[in-house]
Amino acid sequence: MKSNHLSTVVLLALLAGGCANIPSVGPDYHQPNVSAPTQWSALAGGETNAVVPATAWWKNFNDPELDSLIERAANSNLDLKIAQARVREARAHYRMTSADFWPTVDAAGSYSHVRAPEHLPVLGAMHLPSYEDDVHLAGFDATWEIDVFGGKRRATESAKAQVAAAQVGEREVLVTLLGEVARNYVEARGYQRRLEIARDNIRAQEQSLAIVQNRFTNGLTSDLDVQQASTVLATTRAVVPVLETALAASIHQLGVLLGQTPEALENELAAVAPIPAAPPGVPVGLPSELLLRRPDVALAERQLAAATANIGVAKADLFPKFFLTGIAGFEGASADDWFKSGSRFWSVGPAVQWRIFDAGRIRANVKVQTARQEQALANYENTALIAFEDVENAMTAYAKEQIRRQQLEAAVKSSKESLRLANQLYANGLSNFINVLDAERSLYQTQDALVQSDQTVTTDVIALYKSLGGGWETLGRQPQIAQAKTEKLSSRYEP
Numbered sequence: 001m002k003s004n005h006l007s008t009v010v011l012l013a014l015l016a017g018g019c020a021n022i023p024s025v026g027p028d029y030h031q032p033n034v035s036a037p038t039q040w041s042a043l044a045g046g047e048t049n050a051v052v053p054a055t056a057w058w059k060n061f062n063d064p065e066l067d068s069l070i071e072r073a074a075n076s077n078l079d080l081k082i083a084q085a086r087v088r089e090a091r092a093h094y095r096m097t098s099a100d101f102w103p104t105v106d107a108a109g110s111y112s113h114v115r116a117p118e119h120l121p122v123l124g125a126m127h128l129p130s131y132e133d134d135v136h137l138a139g140f141d142a143t144w145e146i147d148v149f150g151g152k153r154r155a156t157e158s159a160k161a162q163v164a165a166a167q168v169g170e171r172e173v174l175v176t177l178l179g180e181v182a183r184n185y186v187e188a189r190g191y192q193r194r195l196e197i198a199r200d201n202i203r204a205q206e207q208s209l210a211i212v213q214n215r216f217t218n219g220l221t222s223d224l225d226v227q228q229a230s231t232v233l234a235t236t237r238a239v240v241p242v243l244e245t246a247l248a249a250s251i252h253q254l255g256v257l258l259g260q261t262p263e264a265l266e267n268e269l270a271a272v273a274p275i276p277a278a279p280p281g282v283p284v285g286l287p288s289e290l291l292l293r294r295p296d297v298a299l300a301e302r303q304l305a306a307a308t309a310n311i312g313v314a315k316a317d318l319f320p321k322f323f324l325t326g327i328a329g330f331e332g333a334s335a336d337d338w339f340k341s342g343s344r345f346w347s348v349g350p351a352v353q354w355r356i357f358d359a360g361r362i363r364a365n366v367k368v369q370t371a372r373q374e375q376a377l378a379n380y381e382n383t384a385l386i387a388f389e390d391v392e393n394a395m396t397a398y399a400k401e402q403i404r405r406q407q408l409e410a411a412v413k414s415s416k417e418s419l420r421l422a423n424q425l426y427a428n429g430l431s432n433f434i435n436v437l438d439a440e441r442s443l444y445q446t447q448d449a450l451v452q453s454d455q456t457v458t459t460d461v462i463a464l465y466k467s468l469g470g471g472w473e474t475l476g477r478q479p480q481i482a483q484a485k486t487e488k489l490s491s492r493y494e495p
Contacts, residue, residue, distance in 0.1 A: 024150020025319065026312020029157075029305045032377060034384045036287040041392060057465040058182055061276035061458070065269075066185050069254060073181045076259035080177055083170040090159075090166035097159040100152050103144035103324070110137045139329015139345075146324065151316025158309035165302035171472040172295035177257065179466035183459050184253045189275045190455030191247035194448055196272065198239050201444040205233040208440065212433060225433040232437050236444060275454050278461040284395065284468060287388060294387045294469035300380040307369070307376040314366045320354035390467035398460040405453040412450050415443040 058070050074080065115132040147153055209229040215221040251269050252262035291297050328346035330339075355362070419439035425431035465471070 024153045024312050025315040026154055027308055029308040057470055060279040063276045069181050069185055073177055073258050077177050078259050080173050083173040087166040087170055090163040094159040094163050097156050103142050105140055105142045107140050136334055137331045141327040144324040146322040148322055149316045149319045151313055154309045154312030158306045161302045161306035165299055168295045168298040172299055174472045175295055175469055178471040179462055181257050182462045184250045186455055186458045188250035189273055191243050192272045193451045195243045197447045202236050209233055228437055276458055278458050290387055291384055297383050297387055300383040304376040304380045307373040311369045311373055314369045317362045320352050323351040325351050394464035394467045398464055401457050401460050405457055408450040408453050411446040415446045419443050
């Protein structure tokens with residue numbers, strides 16, 4: 001009999017060691033193919049199909065202040081810290097899941113004082129008196145579930161995919177952060193430049209008002225010209241508080257992006273500086289390369305892999321579970337008795353558990369996980385399409401805004417000449433003052449629009465860099481190290 005028991009235990013142990021070669025239930029994951037365009041359709045703004053370099057794209061603007069803000073944000077942004085904590089959480093969960101491959105061993109000890117009554121059926125029939133005694137117990141019990149059908153292997157596969165998803169999620173947060181810091185910085189410089197133009201026009205309009213008031217005092221013009229000049233001046237002055245509010249909001253947003261209080265950068269950015277100029281050319285690579293570079297696409301792909309593995313986890317519950325269980329310890333009237341041969345006890349043997357009725361709960365869970373996998377697949381395909389759309393839209397916007405800026409440059413030049421001629425004609429009494437006011441309004445509007453276009457061209461380049469998914473290669477070294485650590489853990493814990 002002992003030989004039969006031993007054979008059973010050995011058989012199950014061999015089964016446990018070889019179950020890694022048994023196919024796991026559920027579908028095996030294969031990365032789906034997403035059709036990508038062969039070429040970009042909108043290469044009209046200086047973009048090229050050259051390979052996107054794994055460099056810090058913000059350095060192409062040659063602005064040391066922007067470089068400093070980017071570096072500080074990458075070190076202190078709170079959203080990025082949250083994403084990094086998610087990576088640590090995913091790694092810890094992976095270790096928890098991998099630990100399920102090993103047996104669990106519990107240690108226990110107890111003491112009790114026992115008294116048996118006289119009127120127990122056995123004692124009464126034998127006419128034995130009651131007794132009292134101490135019981136000291138110490139021992140170990142172990143349970144080992146053998147992963148015959150691969151439910152644990154699928155769970156580990158899912159957890160490993162979640163680690164990778166958390167890592168590329170961190171990269172996605174970093175890419176977004178880089179774009180937001182650059183965009184807010186460019187907007188702040190744009191508002192500063194617009195304020196300069198507004199104040200320059202206010203000074204010019206104040207001079208015009210002084211001239212027309214003097215002419216009115218001397219009886220050379222009517223009060224209508226004075227009122228019209230005052231209206232134009234007041235309208236321009238009213239723009240200043242709006243621009244100052246927008247400038248403060250951009251600086252406050254930069255402070256928060258750097259993990260600081262909103263007003264922390266007010267003194268640092270108080271000095272007026274030009275809007276960073278866009279680089280002459282932007283390498284965008286080929287559409288097929290985009291899927292390898294965009295973190296949001298990689299995140300969706302890893303989520304799909306995890307969802308596929310979870311189907312196998314759910315299906316494994318349809319099959320029986322096999323265990324090896326054992327217990328060993330010492331029991332005696334005192335702790336001194338533990339070391340006597342008669343106080344030792346042990347047992348070891350296999351166990352099987354199979355849920356034969358649960359009102360369809362397991363099969364419903366399989367359908368739940370299958371539906372989630374279908375959602376993840378559609379999300380991956382949609383994310384890839386959105387990535388292509390983002391790049392196409394960014395390139396189109398960049399190209400069209402450059403054309404608009406050229407037209408605005410011509411408009412500013414014409415407006416300056418119109419104002420010069422209007423002032424000359426008015427001074428010689430050959431034109432009404434309304435022509436001067438119209439020329440002043442036109443000049444201010446075109447100058448302000450040109451500054452906004454300069455800002456938009458640069459922000460369009462930033463949006464293009466962001467849509468290409470770059471930047472994390474330089475600042476995001478830690479996720480790559482984490483990936484290497486995960487692969488090492490995988491080889492250590494997987495069966």
